[in-house]
Amino acid sequence: MNLVDLSGNLLFTAFIAYLAGTILFGGAVKGSKNEASASNKRWGKLGITVTIIGFLAHLGYFITRWMASGHAPVSNMFEFTTAFGMLLVGAAILFYFLYKTPLVGLFALPIALVILGYAAMFPRDIQPLIPALQSHWLTIHVITAALGEAILAISAVVGLIYLLKNIDLTKKSKERKWLEFIMYTLVVVLGFIVITVGFRAAGYEAAFDYVDKNDMQAEVVYHMPPLFGMNEYNAKTEGTMDPLAEMPPIINAKTLTTFTWSVIAGTILYFLIRLITRRRIAELVKPLAVKANSQLMDEIGYRSVLIGFPVFTLGALIFAMIWAHEAWSRFWGWDPKEVWALITWLFYAAYLHLRLSRGWEGRKSAWLAVIGFAIIMFNLVAVNLVIAGLHSYA
Amino acid sequence: MSSIKCECGHLNPEGTDICQNCGRPLSTEEKSKKLADMRYDGAAIRSKTHQRTVVDKIWNFFSSVKIGVSIIIAILVAAAVGTILPQVFYIPGGGANEAQTAQYYEDNYGIFGQIYNALGLSDLYGSWWFMTLVGMLGISLVVVSLDRGIPLYKSLKNQRVDRHPSFLKRQRLYGEGQVDDPDAVMKKAAEKLKEQRYNIREKNGALLAEKGRWARWGPYVNHLGLIIFLFGVMLRALPGFYVDESMWIREGEILAVKGAPGLYLENKGFTFDVYTQENTDEVFSEAIDRVGTVASNYQTDVALYETPEGALPGSTNAELVKEYSIVVNKPLKHEGFHIFQMDFKLDELSAMTFALENKETGESLGELTVNLDDPQKDYDLGNGAKVELLDYYPDFDGFENGEPQTKTPVPNNPAFLFKMTTPETPEGETSFVAIRQTLEPLGENTHKLAFQKAETRDVSGLTIRKDKTIPVIVLGGTIFMIGLVQGSYFNHRRFWIRKSENGQVMVAGHTSKNWVALQRELDAVTEYAGLPAYTDQRDKEAQTDKPEGDSKS
Missing domain, CATH: 1.10.287 (Helix Hairpins)
Incomplete structure (x- = not known):
């Protein structure tokens, strides 16, 4: 078995271990009356053991891929997102040992699983580095920034637990609606995975010629039925569907098609779940969160921002500026990715000030943490794939 | 300014929430709160x-x-x-x-x-x-x-050790209770706290244990860092602090470096490489197949020259400073100037060779090569044949009022107006020659200039920067980071323990953050010294959350 295959197998092992870990942490929470119970500890220990095994396998993936390619595997969308998933699990393990609660693992692992699934939808081949990425700052900047984001994400995880426990789902409210919207978003990501895997298994392909925004002839291959056509498209594959609408050159119709299919699949999936269980998804998940100690969740959320914020600052702003100064001749250039890193930073700065000086703790704090994670995800997904400046991958 | 007199007799400045001496609540707002507002320790x-x-x-x-x-x-x-x-x-x-x-x-x-x-x-x-x-x-x-x-x-x-009982009672962690020997308990508590690296002060049967006070300055240190950083950014607007120029330099050219008087740069060659199946490791083969062309290197080999200090302006005796290969991520650095590889143009025309031919017989009367950087006026081909370059249009863009136009001085699409003189045609014939186009504006010619070959070279796009504000920016960033770590990774923790009149012991604890760790320390002290049990007065769910044996197995 060569390094690349070994690396792939290790990643798969990690994925399975995280699934098992989720179930074990679930057992820990289910069997206990509250945070400090004995059952919590026993199942929790099992859960954390399996999670650590998964994390080590994941780390093995990272190292073997690094050895195979000769550069840190953080250079494209698949690699970065997979590394982010790994660091998220790493952060969850750290917080398990700081606070000994299986709840963080129970909620962090499924999110990490979704992130890994999302990552696997991008091309997984090992790519050589373009000149701009040929620097040791790639390793330093990207890993530190991702670590900071992973630690900050823990605050969203416990924030979600806090909200699930404390929002009254029996009464109609804005909070209930938004909480359900978060659940829906997660299902849409699942929808994206399902639909991508589905069309891939069916071997769907539709090639088009089109005219890009620089008025150049270009080619594009869809792997899903083309709902939207690129600018002045011209079908090259026979027997595929005709796009429903043509998009102007500045809109990437392929991305829009993928997005629309994901929303369709996610929505169907969501209503199926609602139909079968006759409950909101938040209600389905709530029993797992009711045993949480709110004060502890709030504390963990605040602590993870305190630990993650300096790491994020160092990685996503300071190291970024040093590298930008070396590679692009200026330490700051208002590139969209840079701007969104700054926005993330400002947002968490606001979180800290609101908490310290205006007493935004508990519920408000939990909402802010969830929004913070949404900003991080926006920077990862939308800024890379839609806005696309100097940082666009793949 | 008026001041507030506390029951203990201490005069506090107006606006004080908690007496700076004994810790009693002063303002009505503060009195109404169950827990003390410890943000600025109640100071005005x-x-x-x-x-x-x-x-x-x-x-x-x-x-x-x-x-x-x-x-x-x-x-x-x-x-x-x-x-x-x-x-x-x-x-x-x-x-x-x-x-x-x-x-x-x-x-x-x-x-x-x-x-x-x-x-x-x-x-x-x-x-x-x-x-x-x-x-x-x-x-x-x-x-x-x-x-x-x-x-x-x-x-x-100026913290006082023996705060008033009301101050202790209004702390988030608080406990009180009867103990057998208050003095012994206090002594043992002090021992344990010392072990936990607390600074201990004792007075009138009261004890104050404190550590990590410096963490409280973290926010002010990081704010200072940010102020310095923003100041550095502002400095850029001042002339001389910031140079940002870009220049195109052709292979073989020596040019003055823009924005850097006295510096000259010679382009010794530009290299553009791509990854191919042959030159890269096999692990990349799949990606190269899928993506197609992937650039692997942009490089300009340069020599940097500098005119010596005190040399006359315009003097040419520049000395070689160094030779260097500028690649992306590795700028050339000299005296605060950074020169970056930013752009390139491949295969710009540098010279064109034509043959003077008789249109009918095809007989060649000789060749001439026009150096596009330095076109000559006359080209003598010998044997009485010569070509005169009447006009040169580096970037020919069509005619306007019958006059050929050039868009830029860059030889993207060179065109020439030649006058050909041969022994056969001593008066000369005029020919307009552009790429894939020949016009004979003054009537049919017997001779033509046939294009033979072209020479090309690459052009490097370089950016020159000098940023004198960098030290200020670095200083600001460093101080900010130190302050951030100081305020985030260290905590200010305090315990107050005191005997009350009726033989009871009171204990209270406060931390700037990380209450779980504070509780862990207090648990250790409580166990060792036999302090009365405490509660977290903020945690409403804590009572139901004490360890219990919910499952017997």
């Missing part, structure tokens, strides 16, 4: 006490955290809006020409683009209002640091 902050003059009002405006957070959010939203469409400096032309810019936004983004550009959102980060917001944030950072930092410093410096 300037903005709460001075509210009369205009200066006070401005001060209070900027010292308000509400305003501070509002400014942060405003900058955040503005920054986000600026990423909806590319900013002017990322569009072709860089926004130098206003009409062209407007056209670009209209052509590419329609009516939305037009509005976006018209509102100035296309150059948002350079707009006066965005800079004003950042400036306001800077002022807010200064004011808030002075407003809160100084009273907090004073308050923590």
Whole structure:
């Protein structure tokens, strides 16, 4: 078995271990009356053991891929997102040992699983580095920034637990609606995975010629039925569907098609779940969160921002500026990715000030943490794939 | 200024919430709270006490955290809006020409683009209002640091050991109870706390244990760092602090470095490489197949020259400083100047060779090579044949009023007006020669200039920067990071333990953050010294959360 295959197998092992870990942490929470119970500890220990095994396998993936390619595997969308998933699990393990609660693992692992699934939808081949990425700052900047984001994400995880426990789902409210919207978003990501895997298994392909925004002839291959056509498209594959609408050159119709299919699949999936269980998804998940100690969740959320914020600052702003100064001749250039890193930073700065000086703790704090994670995800997904400046991958 | 006299007799400045001496609540607001507001240890902050003059009002405006957070959010939203469409400096032309810019936004983004550009959102980060917001944030950072930092410093410096029981009772961690031997318990507690590296002070049967006070200065240190950073950014606007130039340099050329008097650069060759199946490791083969061309290197080999100090202007005796290969991520560095590989043009024409031929017989009367950088006026081919270059159009762009036009001085599409003289045609024939095009403006010729070959070279696009503000920026960033770590990874923890009159012992604890760790330490002390049990007065769920044996197995 060569390094690349070994690396792939290790990643798969990690994925399975995280699934098992989720179930074990679930057992820990289910069997206990509250945070400090004995059952919590026993199942929790099992859960954390399996999670650590998964994390080590994941780390093995990272190292073997690094050895195979000769550069840190953080250079494209698949690699970065997979590394982010790994660091998220790493952060969850750290917080398990700081606070000994299986709840963080129970909620962090499924999110990490979704992130890994999302990552696997991008091309997984090992790519050589373009000149701009040929620097040791790639390793330093990207890993530190991702670590900071992973630690900050823990605050969203416990924030979600806090909200699930404390929002009254029996009464109609804005909070209930938004909480359900978060659940829906997660299902849409699942929808994206399902639909991508589905069309891939069916071997769907539709090639088009089109005219890009620089008025150049270009080619594009869809792997899903083309709902939207690129600018002045011209079908090259026979027997595929005709796009429903043509998009102007500045809109990437392929991305829009993928997005629309994901929303369709996610929505169907969501209503199926609602139909079968006759409950909101938040209600389905709530029993797992009711045993949480709110004060502890709030504390963990605040602590993870305190630990993650300096790491994020160092990685996503300071190291970024040093590298930008070396590679692009200026330490700051208002590139969209840079701007969104700054926005993330400002947002968490606001979180800290609101908490310290205006007493935004508990519920408000939990909402802010969830929004913070949404900003991080926006920077990862939308800024890379839609806005696309100097940082666009793949 | 008026002052408030506490029951203990201490005179506190107006606006104090908690008596700085004994710790009793003073203000009605503070008295109504179940737990003490320990943010600034109850000290009076300037903005709460001075509210009369205009200066006070401005001060209070900027010292308000509400305003501070509002400014942060405003900058955040503005920054986000600026990423909806590319900013002017990322569009072709860089926004130098206003009409062209407007056209670009209209052509590419329609009516939305037009509005976006018209509102100035296309150059948002350079707009006066965005800079004003950042400036306001800077002022807010200064004011808030002075407003809160100084009273907090004073308050923590003059802490009294024996705080009033009401102060202890109003702490989040609090416990009281009967113990057999209060003095022994206090002694053992002090021992344990010392072991936990607390500084212990004792007075009148009361004990104050404290550690990590310096963590409280973290926010003020990081604010200072940010102020220095913003100051550094502002310095850039001053002339001489910031050089930002770019230049094109052809292979073989020696040019003065723009923005750097006395420095000359020679382009010894440009290299552009791509990854291929042959030259790369096999692990990449799949990706190269899928993606196609992937660049692997952009490189300009240069020699840097400098005229010696004191040399006459325009003197040519420059000395070689060094030879260097500029690649992406590895700029050439010299005396604060950084020269970056930013762009390139492959295969620009440098010379063209033509043969003078008889159109009918095809007989060649000789060849001439026109150096496009330095075209000669006359080319003598010998045997009485010569060619005169009447005019040269480096970037031929069609005719206007019968006159050939050139768009730029760059030889992208060279065209020539030649006069050919041969023994057969001593009066000369005029021919206009462009790429794939020959015109004979003054009637049919017997001779023509047939294109033979062209020589090309590459052109490197380099950027020259010098940024004298970097040391200030680095200093600001470093101080900010130190302050951030100081305030985030270290905690200020305090315990107060005292005997009360009826033989009971009271214990209270406070920390700036990380209450779980504080509780762990207090648990250890409680167990070792036999202190009365304490509760977290904030945690409503804690009572139901004590360890229990819910499952027997």
